[in-house]
Amino acid sequence: MSERDTICALASGAPPAAIAILRLSGPQVRMLAEQHLACGVPAPRHATLTDMTDADGALVDRGLAVFMPGPGSYTSEDTLELYLHGGAAVIAHALATLTAHAGVRIAEPGEYTRRAFEAGKLDLTEAEGVADIIEAETRAQKAQALRQLGGGLSETYATWRTELTGVLALVEVAIDFPDEGDAPDNTTAPILKKLDRVISEIKSALGDGGIGERIRDGFRVAIIGAPNAGKSTLLNRLARRDAAIVNSAAGTTRDVIEVRRVMGGHVVWIADTAGLRATDDEIEAEGVRRAEQAARDADLRLFLVDGAAPDTSALSTDYKTDTDLVVLNKSDIGSLPPGIVADHVISARSGDGVADLEQAIAAFVGRQAASVEAPVITRQRHRARLEDGLRSLETARDMLAEGVGAELAAEDVRMALRQLGSIIGTVGVEDVLGAVFSEFCIGK
Ligand SMILES: Nc1nc2c(ncn2[C@@H]2O[C@H](COP(=O)(O)OP(=O)(O)OP(=O)(O)O)[C@@H](O)[C@H]2O)c(=O)[nH]1
Ligand SMILES: [Mg+2]
The missing domain is CATH 1.20.120.430 (tRNA modification GTPase MnmE domain 2)
Structure with missing residues (x-):
């Protein structure tokens, strides 16, 4: 192939929108401008108001055209941007007009940036x-x-x-x-x-x-504890929706259920997990294995203890760290057991104390994110x-x-x-x- 394809694509958001920006890059850009724009090839780097017509001379739309000649453009090829009305029919008509020419096609994802990379305009990072x-x-x-x-x-x-x-x-x-x-x-x-x-x-x-990756992909928080502690109830409250099944039967949750939130200015994935206990049930046992894996992978663990039936065995697991939070649940039931040292006392059902817990999570991710100034x-x-x-x-x-x-x-x-x-x-x-x-x- 002596000449590479000329690519075109909608660069702006999905229609309908106020404006649709079509982007063209490649060796045939000048030809396309000459054939389809009333103004011909626009003066470089000037917005030119012009009609765009199709192969039959029918009006596609009227809008602005900006021509950026190579090699001083993003891709280092001749590049044209068309600012048309952001309707589906306009976009379809314009793209069909352009791609009717041999060697002109719709761009692949990231293809403009890939051409910029290949031209040495930017490196991979x-x-x-x-x-x-x-x-x-x-x-x-x-x-x-x-x-x-x-x-x-x-x-x-x-x-x-x-x-x-x-x-x-x-x-x-x-x-x-x-x-x-x-x-x-x-x-x-x-x-x-x-x-x-x-x-x-x-x-x-x-x-x-891993702070750079966490900022980009999200921090991980896992809710861990004995069956029936109220982990799924807490998840639903933090998610502000019914993400997980809640039931009075112990061993309800089997899979790890994750919800995504922005807390303290950072993306946070909160995971609800199966209650930790020894079991003969094959499926539940797999759930417990996954729960422990989620606990190990997390940046922060919330150890939830059922105030009505305290079981603190999860607190002695090897993945518990000093920054993890011990949370005593079901404060609405009253008479909570003495002797359990908890960072937070909440009622996942009524929501009492949950705002404070959310603040603590936000503060934790904020501290983590700030611990590395400029991750490599x-x-x-x-x-x-x-x-x-x-x-x-x-x-x-x-x-x-x-x-x-x-x-x-x-x-x-x-x-x-x-x-x-x-x-x-x-x-x-x-x-x-x-x-x-x-x-x-x-x-x-
Ligand atoms: N009174 C009271 N009941 C609660 C509270 N949180 C949860 N429950 C109840 O406790 C039971 C178990 O709640 P779940 O959220 O399903 O508990 P879980 O820890 O997810 O249980 P598994 O998935 O079986 O491990 C349900 O009947 C809930 O309604 C609470 O703060 N107060
Ligand atoms: Mg559950």
């Missing part, structure tokens, strides 16, 4: 920032996406890659000119020092408690590659320290460079590109 900013629902998500889009992660990776390239050069010198007179320490000590610095920086990025890792993809890179660097360091084969150490540093490179998309990304760009909406 910046492209992910574009997807994230569109998905962002909280200010914290937006701020993180904006930072990423602005190259906030790229800079960190560029610094590490520069330092590692320096390390590699030193290792290669050591391979080419082994200095037999010197003690090995004299040549390897400075290399090890540089290597150790990068290793400790990567370790500290990895040890961020915002997705599992980054974490996995960075862990691989760290392993390679640690292997290289151990080999250098033991004085076995600088060649092997060099190979591991090269490997780490490739692993970091795949995060920003400079190397070996064919396999990840599809996954990254498929998350986008069409028109971006």
Whole structure:
């Protein structure tokens, strides 16, 4: 294929809307403007009011056209944006008119940004920032996406890659000119020092408690406790809807039921779980296994204790941490048992004390989010590659320290460079590109 397709798509929201923005990019944009716009190819970067007509000369709509010639456009190709009336018939007529030409088709999800990436306008973490900013629902998500889009992660990776390239050069010198007179320490000590610095920086990025991922994907809170403690009743209250079945029979909930809320400015997933108890029922036992998994995966656990029939055995589980909350339920029944130290006393049924509990959850996620100033890792993809890179660097360091084969150490540093490179998309990304760009909406 000598020329790539010209792509077009609705870039604005679903009709009906005040305005529909159609976006075109590719080699045939000028031709399309000449054939279908009364103004011809609009003056670059000026909004031009014009009629748009179809192949038969019938009026499609009248609107504004903005032409951005390549390579100074987002995709670095000729790009045209049409601001038409945001009705379904207008959009359908306009897109049908454009795609009637050979080599003009509807864009794939994220294809504009993919072209921008391929033209070197942004790296992969910046492209992910574009997807994230569109998905962002909280200010914290937006701020993180904006930072990423602005190259906030790229800079960190560029610094590490520069330092590692320096390390590699030193290792290669050591391979080419082994200095037999010197003690090995004299040549390897400075290399090890540089290597150790990068290793400790990567370790500290990895040890961020997953805050970047939590801000992007949501914090996890699990409601844990004995059967009948009122976990599902509490979930429904927090969800403000009837998400889970409530019943006086113990062992009602089997699956983990998650609801999503924004609390303290962050996305929070609250999980209701099966009551913890030993059981012969195969399905319930699987529910208990899933409950314990949800408890381990959570950032915060609410240990719910039934005030009417206190069973505190869940409080001694190995996944309970100091920041978890012990919540005594059914305060409406009166006479709550003495001797249980609870962070909150509530009635999930009447709602008493639940507002305070919500505030405590919000405060917890707020503190967590603030615990890392500018997370380097915002997705599992980054974490996995960075862990691989760290392993390679640690292997290289151990080999250098033991004085076995600088060649092997060099190979591991090269490997780490490739692993970091795949995060920003400079190397070996064919396999990840599809996954990254498929998350986008069409028109971006
Ligand atoms: N009086 C009173 N009853 C409650 C309260 N919260 C829950 N209940 C009742 O306790 C029973 C069990 O409630 P659920 O929410 O189903 O309890 P659960 O912990 O989800 O139970 P499992 O799913 O079986 O583990 C139901 O009859 C609820 O109406 C409360 O605050 N006060
Ligand atoms: Mg339940």
